[in-house]
Amino acid sequence: MKHLLSTADLSREEAILILDTANQLAQATGQGVGKLPPLRGRTVVNLFYEDSTRTRISFEAAAKRLSADVINFAAKGSSVSKGESLKDTALTLEAMGADAIVLRHGSSGAANTLAHSGWISGSVVNAGDGTHEHPTQALLDAYTLRRHLRSGQGDLAGATVTIVGDILHSRVARSNVHLLQTLGANVRLVAPPTLLPFGVDTWGAQISYNLDEALVGSDAVMMLRIQQERMNAAYFPTIHEYSQRYGLNQTRVNLMNEGAIVMHPGPMNRGVEITSEVADGPQSVIVEQVTNGVSVRMAVLYLMLGGNEARND
Amino acid sequence: MTSYVLKSVSIVGGEPTDLLIADGVVAQIGQNLSGEQIVDGAGCIALPGLVDLHTHLREPGKEDAETVLSGSKAAAAGGFTSVHAMANTNPVADTAGVVEQVWRLGNEAGLVDVRPIGAVTKGLEGTTLAELGAMADSAAGVRVFSDDGKCVHDPIIMRRALEYVKAFDGVIAQHAQEPKLTDGAQMNEGIISGQLGLRGWPAVAEEAIIARDVLLASHVGARLHICHLSTAGSVEIIRWAKSRGINVTAEVTPHHLILTDELATSYNPVFKVNPPLRTQADVEAVREGLADGTIDIVATDHAPHPSQDKDCEWSAAAFGMTGLETALQVVHATMVKTGLITWAQVADRMSYAPAVIGRVATQGQAIAVGAPANITLFDPNAEVLIKAEHSVSASHNTPFAGYTLPGSVSATFFNGRPTVLDGKLV
């Protein structure tokens, strides 16, 4: 795997390999082992154009636990904020010997541009590009689902997963729809019509405007954050109405199948798309998702850089 | 002036014949002619010099992308003998002073007839009319007015502009794009944009403005021209308007005759353009429209950009593609080779009709004895692998890099002087 840009690029076998590798690495770190050696001598650069402390720290922890050298390049307050182009930043990182660049950027397609531009010879991990994709989030979501619904083995065939919220602007939703379908799950998308992308009916998922109906028969629900700015752009009239129609509370959780789990990529708007009772309740795996994120990102970095496929090999 | 005899050329698709150019005009058409210089035209089609109604020459203000001189060279290389230079320069061409500057630069370059287009509104801001009459009366003799790059979206401004230019037989060329429906838009709104996470530019934003403007033009009895028409719905609206006798003309770009929004999947900004590349159904509809005359002309919307404006992520990239050098090749591939139009119709869509719309008396004349010698020789049998670095234009943002296009311009004559011979600039 040279680059990880989109979950649409992963076959079923590749996805399962990443999840199984994450299993092994989670066990290894869980056994109190310190650093693991396979990325010794590799340099991983976190190039973050958007604020995201949690994702950046997750990647940093993952890289360091595999003995890689980590460089954090926060675009704010650096030469980038003075208008340096992505190209010039990339050329600088290439000159510094980056084996992999973990890129979070506000423009859809930025990771694709970086990977295919010819500016760098290393690998690119897409940590979120605009409203396009966030593949490691989908992988950690699938890992979490598999742990709870399939005893941590195999795929997600036969599971029904419902994703709720601003699908139109969600890179998490796009990545999850591809990956969940690749792993055999049945996907449902719930949102008001204004927050569904043109052509969503070609995505292979069931579309619904009614959250209560969609939750019946679901094995998991994934709540997406709703942003204040969307209200000002007339996607829905008020946060209150959105919360009434599309917010997750315990009554709604009880509509799901036995053993169902509640997920959220974070950060949450408590009281808007999810109540505190549900977020902190027994079915919520939201905190576990964060832990799983490190294992999954370790797996991605190991498979990408742990062998002979990096820039100088 | 040296005389040239073009040997065995097929005049707009007719039987091979010789053509003698002398003293700036077509002197003779017949067999076994002689002249001072011989140009071997065997197998070539002779067309009247192409006239582009929509080009961005970028000067004044953005000379790192193109200048009137470099743009003229690109035009000549593409077989053009006249181009209309759009007004979205810096400063905007909204006064007699700026249009005369562009006109003078065109004359100095001396490679094509450069016809400046005047802005409709001051600064392209869409709020007050520019000095349309002054520009018409200037040495540049402006007849086409456009805020291209931006839409004249205020209906009252559009109405006044349509009415006002009637006084000097001017025409408003509208860039149809409802701004509120396309705020932040990056590519065609469709299945692809939904998957790629790029904000969509819906067809209705173009069609709604065209529908409004044809009705306005009808109401005030003015003529209207629609720039770079790109959707099936737009073709239908123009067809309806013409059936009602409304005096509207429309243009289509070469890239909209062949490229679709699928190309955005690569996130390569060379495919980012305004209006955006549409779907295959739209491509087929505009080809049909060009064939049946609903769309009157091909216009390149040649939009050069320096490399830093395209060598970046999609949303940071400028909109636009170059097109002067590949226009005739693309029309050949999409319209002639497919049997949709004949060479005689190519002459109409790319020379006679644009000259009529732009009111350019000395261009767009059929090849006949006595006519000014503005002639393009096109070899339809050549095959050219397009390479961005080989562009004559100062900019390299051609979407056809890596494509092999059929045919090439072997010679261009501007008022009897060759600007291109043997496929190369003279």
Place this chain on the structure above:
Amino acid sequence: MTHTQGRVVLDSADISRALTRLAHEIIERTQGAQNVTLMGIPTRGVALANRLAGRIGEIQGQPVPVGAIDVTMYRDDLRMRPARALLPTVIPEFGVEGRLVILVDDVLYSGRTIRAALDAISEHGRPEAVQLAVLVDRGHRELPIRADYVGKNLPTAKTETVQVQLAEHDDVDQIVIRQAS
């Protein structure tokens, strides 16, 4: 290089006898296997470790802790091939700290796998001692590593391959040597 069909050098009965003898040797040299933990190297080393643990447990009347130690990430040839899939590491009851750890593998060849296993084990604690039990020693060491318990010494040429097949993975117990063709 590709290899021919090969010849069977040990059959199921030979392997069974070798394992029984190894079990007795381990019991004798560790004074009854009181502090012993068997750690198999995946994949077939684990099956062998489980079998040995079973035999020792029967003879002594007391179970022997048995686990697995994946060495993939500690190999010295990581950069020579694409990243390899990881295999399970299972640390059994009592861990490895202070234990007499006996690594178990099917074939001892260059010794590099065992060197990696020593690094992997040391991440989990400090054993009292580490010993090595292998079913086959085929020679050609590239590091100063030797086995404490050997089921069968099989001198081989470097152009040959030695394949240990075990019922847990291969339907049959046998050891096959193949020539390069």
